Amino acid sequence: MAGAPAPRLSDYRLFTDPGARAPNAGLTPYALNTPLFSDYALKFRFLYLPPGAKAAYRPDGVLDLPVGAALVKTFAYPADFRRPDEKVRYLETRLLVHRPDGWAAYAYVWNEAQTEAVLKRAGARIDVGFTDAQGRARTVDYRVPNQNQCKECHQLDKTLTPIGPKARNLNGDYTYAEGRENQLAHWSRLGLLTGAPPPAQAPRAPRWDDPAEPLDGRARAYLDANCAHCHNPKGAASNSGLFLTLDETRPAAIGIGKAPVAAGRGSGDLKVGIEPGHPEQSILAYRLASAEPGVMMPELGRSITHEEGLALVRAWIAATPSTSKPPQKP
Amino acid sequence: MLRFAAAVLAATAFAGLAEAKTLTVNPGGDAQEKLQTALLDARPGDTVELAAGRYELTDGLSLDVADVTVKGAGADKTVLSFKGQKSSGEGLLVTSDRVTLRDFAVEDTKGDGIKAKGTDQISFIGLRVEWTGGPKATNGAYGVYPVASTNVLIQRVTVKGASDAGIYVGQSKNIVVRDSTAAFNVAGIEIENSIGADVFANTSTHNAGGILVFDLPNLPQMGGHSTRVFDNQVVDNDTANFAPKGNIVANVPTGTGVMVMANRDVHVFANRIDGNQTAAVMLVSYTQKFDDKTYNPLPRDIAVHDNQIGRNGWSPQFEGGGLLAMLMGGTLPPVMWDGVTTYGDSGEVAHVRLSDGPVLNLHLAAPGQLKTAKPTKAATEGDAQPAEPRPVELPKRQADLGR
Numbered sequence: 001m002a003g004a005p006a007p008r009l010s011d012y013r014l015f016t017d018p019g020a021r022a023p024n025a026g027l028t029p030y031a032l033n034t035p036l037f038s039d040y041a042l043k044f045r046f047l048y049l050p051p052g053a054k055a056a057y058r059p060d061g062v063l064d065l066p067v068g069a070a071l072v073k074t075f076a077y078p079a080d081f082r083r084p085d086e087k088v089r090y091l092e093t094r095l096l097v098h099r100p101d102g103w104a105a106y107a108y109v110w111n112e113a114q115t116e117a118v119l120k121r122a123g124a125r126i127d128v129g130f131t132d133a134q135g136r137a138r139t140v141d142y143r144v145p146n147q148n149q150c151k152e153c154h155q156l157d158k159t160l161t162p163i164g165p166k167a168r169n170l171n172g173d174y175t176y177a178e179g180r181e182n183q184l185a186h187w188s189r190l191g192l193l194t195g196a197p198p199p200a201q202a203p204r205a206p207r208w209d210d211p212a213e214p215l216d217g218r219a220r221a222y223l224d225a226n227c228a229h230c231h232n233p234k235g236a237a238s239n240s241g242l243f244l245t246l247d248e249t250r251p252a253a254i255g256i257g258k259a260p261v262a263a264g265r266g267s268g269d270l271k272v273g274i275e276p277g278h279p280e281q282s283i284l285a286y287r288l289a290s291a292e293p294g295v296m297m298p299e300l301g302r303s304i305t306h307e308e309g310l311a312l313v314r315a316w317i318a319a320t321p322s323t324s325k326p327p328q329k330p
Numbered sequence: 331m332l333r334f335a336a337a338v339l340a341a342t343a344f345a346g347l348a349e350a351k352t353l354t355v356n357p358g359g360d361a362q363e364k365l366q367t368a369l370l371d372a373r374p375g376d377t378v379e380l381a382a383g384r385y386e387l388t389d390g391l392s393l394d395v396a397d398v399t400v401k402g403a404g405a406d407k408t409v410l411s412f413k414g415q416k417s418s419g420e421g422l423l424v425t426s427d428r429v430t431l432r433d434f435a436v437e438d439t440k441g442d443g444i445k446a447k448g449t450d451q452i453s454f455i456g457l458r459v460e461w462t463g464g465p466k467a468t469n470g471a472y473g474v475y476p477v478a479s480t481n482v483l484i485q486r487v488t489v490k491g492a493s494d495a496g497i498y499v500g501q502s503k504n505i506v507v508r509d510s511t512a513a514f515n516v517a518g519i520e521i522e523n524s525i526g527a528d529v530f531a532n533t534s535t536h537n538a539g540g541i542l543v544f545d546l547p548n549l550p551q552m553g554g555h556s557t558r559v560f561d562n563q564v565v566d567n568d569t570a571n572f573a574p575k576g577n578i579v580a581n582v583p584t585g586t587g588v589m590v591m592a593n594r595d596v597h598v599f600a601n602r603i604d605g606n607q608t609a610a611v612m613l614v615s616y617t618q619k620f621d622d623k624t625y626n627p628l629p630r631d632i633a634v635h636d637n638q639i640g641r642n643g644w645s646p647q648f649e650g651g652g653l654l655a656m657l658m659g660g661t662l663p664p665v666m667w668d669g670v671t672t673y674g675d676s677g678e679v680a681h682v683r684l685s686d687g688p689v690l691n692l693h694l695a696a697p698g699q700l701k702t703a704k705p706t707k708a709a710t711e712g713d714a715q716p717a718e719p720r721p722v723e724l725p726k727r728q729a730d731l732g733r
Contacts (some may be wrong), residue, residue: 122366123389125416143417146366148392148425158425158448233550236447239477239501239550252548252621259618260576261549264471264494265440267576283576294440295435299419 006248009093009108009117014048014072017032018115020093027072029176029182032169032265034208034221036229038075039140040132042084043144046072048164049192055201057184057196059203060247062162063170071096071162077140080131092144093117096154096162103160105150121147141303155232163229167196168203168246205246214295219316222309226298242273255284256320263287266295270273271310276322279314288313338446350375357383365410369393369400380434382407390418396426402434404486405458412439420445420475424452430731432456438463443489445475451728452476453483465514467572472498473515476505478551481724485509493572494579495520496537499527501551506722507532509732516573517542517582518564523549527557528722538571539582540564540606545592546578546616547625555595556719564588565640566605571647583608583647592616594630597718603664604640608647610664611637613682615673617698627697628673630680631716637686640662650700654690663688663707670694682717683713 006012009020016022023029027046048070049055056064065071073094074108090110097104097140108117109124120228123146132138152159170183184202187193196202205224206217227244230237243253252258255273260266260283268286275281287297288310296302353368355361365385368378374397383401387410393400402408412421421439424431426445431641435458436443448454459473473489476482477500487510489496496515499505505527511534512518513667518534520542521527527543534540541564545554564587573580582589585607590596591614603610611634616627643662646655655662669691671680689711695702723729 057587121370122363124363125388141416143389146392147370148394148423149390149418151394151425152392152425156458238550239447240457257619257621258548259546259578259620261546261578262442262471262475262477262494262498262500263577265468265574266441266471267574269575271576292440293415293417299441300417303417 001270005095005104005106005119007119009095012095014046014070020074020090020117028187028190029174030165030170031172031174032164032171032225033092033205034218034225035164036225037302037309038140039128039302039304040081040130040138040306041077041142042088044074044076045164047192054191055187055193057167057193057202059167061166063165063167063193065098065162065165067098067100069098071165077128077130080134082131083136089128090114090117091128091142092120092124092228094150096160100319101232103162104155105147105154105160106151107144107147109144120144121300123149138304143300143303145300152236152300153229153298155236156232160195166205170206171199171202171204209308215312215316215319219312222312226306226309230298255282262296266290266297268295274317274320276320277318279317282317285310285314285317343663345693347576350377352377352379354379354381356381356384361385362387363387364425366391369398371563372398374398377401380408380410380663383409385410386410386414387421388414388416390415390420390423392423392425393429394425397428398426399432400434401432404433405435405456408434409437410434411437413437415440420470423447424449427451428728429453430455434458435460437461439470441470442472442475443470443492444471446479446482447477447718449476450480451481451483451567451651451725452479452594453728453731454487455483455732456486456487457676458488458490459492459496463491465491465493465516465569465572465700467493467574469493471577472496473512474498475500477501480504481728481731482506483724483728487534488512492513492516493574494577495503495542498522499524501549503721504724506724506729511535512537514569516569516571516579518567520544520579521554521557521573522546523551523554524724525553525555525556526719529557529559533563533565535563535565535567536569537567538569538573538584539579539586539589540567541588542579542582543588543590543593543596544578544616545625547620547622547627552622553627554593557596558719558721559588560600561597562601564601564606564610568605568607583651585609585642585645585647586612587642588612589614590629590632592625592627592629594626594632595634595716595719596631597633597716599633600638602638602640603642604638606642607645608643608651609662609666610639611666611684611686613665613667613684615668615694615697626676626678628668628670628675628680629682630678631682631714632680633683633685633714633716633718634665635683635685639686654705657705658690658707659666663690665711666690666692667711668692668694668697670697673697681716682712683714683716684711687711714715
């Protein structure tokens with residue numbers, strides 16, 4: 001039986017101040033090499049572990065987080081992305097709580113005064129205005145997901161699960177108060193994580209926005225973070241047969257030469273998911289470019305186009321060689 | 331931080347068995363939050379009752395609680411309008427078992443109308459799903475859309491305007507579609523990559539194609555088989571195909587009555603099929619490129635018999651159709667088969683029993699190779715005796731819902 005979550009974020013005492021700027025003991029901040037795009041919102045992530053509890057390393061998938069653990073993520077916008085540390089407005093703080101009966105997801109929406117966040121199970125809409133990194137004035141009709149929608153993305157075989165804190169996506173540096181350090185090494189050193197090898201021996205997802213990394217790795221990491229939570233054989237989009245996890249190698253499963261199944265007008269009159277060399281003929285790029293419900297992908301979690309992510313995927317498709325596989329004919 | 335742990339424990343406390351209750355929702359300014367909250371608050375056994383009126387919704391709704399009934403005051407009285415929808419791929423998403431949706435309408439969703447994914451015993455009864463601006467390529471794809479589900483009941487449902495299939499059942503098992511109406515969609519009713527379906531007593535009219543039974547490659551569930559299509563009215567499917575290209579239904583010629591593509595053990599009988607300008611019944615192979623060794627693109631073990639076939643095939647809407655009709659004396663025979671009988675090295679031979687006719691057999695050498703056509707026309711085609719699939723039996727509780 002699912003019980004009731006606390007009505008206010010402050011009830012959990014995760015932060016020492018009403019505005020949740022100052023984390024309490026037990027919270028460790030973290031970042032992902034390649035995160036999900038959420039309408040350009042900044043995300044402040046923390047792992048909460050009960051005193052003495054430890055996460056266990058896994059080379060694949062999400063780290064094994066003990067019952068009592070929680071993931072805390074605040075979505076926020078600075079007034080101006082050229083000064084991202086100033087005038088930061090919190091919109092919502094999402095909790096993923098590991099309870100004895102499994103993970104549960106809750107969204108707490110911040111008030112105008114930024115003094116209190118209250119539980120919103122049915123979702124909400126918030127008008128947001130900001131100046132983007134190029135100095136352009138932007139608005140976003142920001143959507144807080146309903147409780148079921150959290151699960152739509154956060155599921156494997158219909159069981160709610162975290163997505164982000166995989167070893168490969170945590171295997172990067174973070175700038176802590178005491179200095180810069182690899183996150184896996186930091187967590188291990190503080191006794192929060194057991195069984196992790198030295199970072200050099202752990203898998204590492206490329207940073208999608210690091211031009212020094214190979215294009216293929218960056219694009220696949222981007223698709224993994226932005227699509228594969230649904231587009232995997234155990235996810236909400238399993239029926240599509242389009243699987244965008246980092247480890248997927250079958251060309252048709254990635255979308256190469258693959259006809260759409262249930263895309264409807266999401267096909268954009270195009271014939272295949274990926275036409276190698278031709279982003280303009282690829283449904284994958286068409287749906288990433290769209291901001292129209294019924295067409296855009298992902299279906300949840302964004303309302304505007306991620307221009308930089310789209311440019312990366314387009315460049316990757318343009319550089320993808322034709323598989324030169326002939327059509328199967330008897 | 332102890333308080334946090336305590337909150338977690340308290341939240342998991344057993345709430346005890348409660349009696350089934352009814353949560354009533356009324357239309358009004360905060361319909362989105364009220365309706366979604368009711369769908370979250372419902373416990374197994376509960377009914378969410380949607381009072382008559384118009385609900386203006388801005389975001390997709392979803393239900394993930396088992397054994398819940400969502401009930402409106404009637405398909406013309408309780409209307410969920412998604413005209414102002416800003417997010418989600420469908421109007422209502424169901425992901426839990428033994429859910430019954432009945433007696434309400436869903437209008438103008440940006441994507442699909444009502445989707446049920448990975449469910450057992452999903453029932454759609456007395457619903458209407460409609461795009462109110464008429465057939466348009468910008469309408470959503472599917473009206474009712476159960477997928478990857480087991481035990482599917484669709485009864486007395488009306489779907490209009492879908493830019494793909496009005497009633498679409500994909501990658502599912504044990505399916506009944508009955509007493510329903512599909513009009514002005516690209517495809518009226520489509521059973522795809524599914525196993526065990528009875529489609530009967532429906533009316534499919536003014537679509538581009540009436541009833542489709544397909545199997546597609548590169549999907550988690552393939553090898554669709556055992557569908558019976560009977561006692562349906564498949565008449566006047568005359569809406570020009572308006573599907574966005576790339577989708578498989580974009581290849582369905584306007585004016586197709588019943589179309590079987592790939593798939594096996596499909597029996598089409600006792601339907602009235604009339605007024606379809608391309609053909610009454612078409613049996614064709616999947617002709618697009620694919621990379622899937624487990625897929626057989628041919629229709630196999632197909633029976634077409636005892637249908638009441640009216641005037642069809644006077645102006646076939648596929649490439650070369652006009653010429654073919656001319657060769658056949660001005661009108662295409664009502665039943666058309668591409669005639670491909672073997673594929674790859676599987677050794678499996680496609681058998682048919684097409685006793686309604688005349689039958690046009692194109693005798694293609696391979697799927698889609700129209701240049702190899704050696705068309706023949708005969709009163710009937712094939713003398714196979716494929717066994718009729720057994721009637722679909724739904725769990726009794728579910729089968730009784732529509733009574």
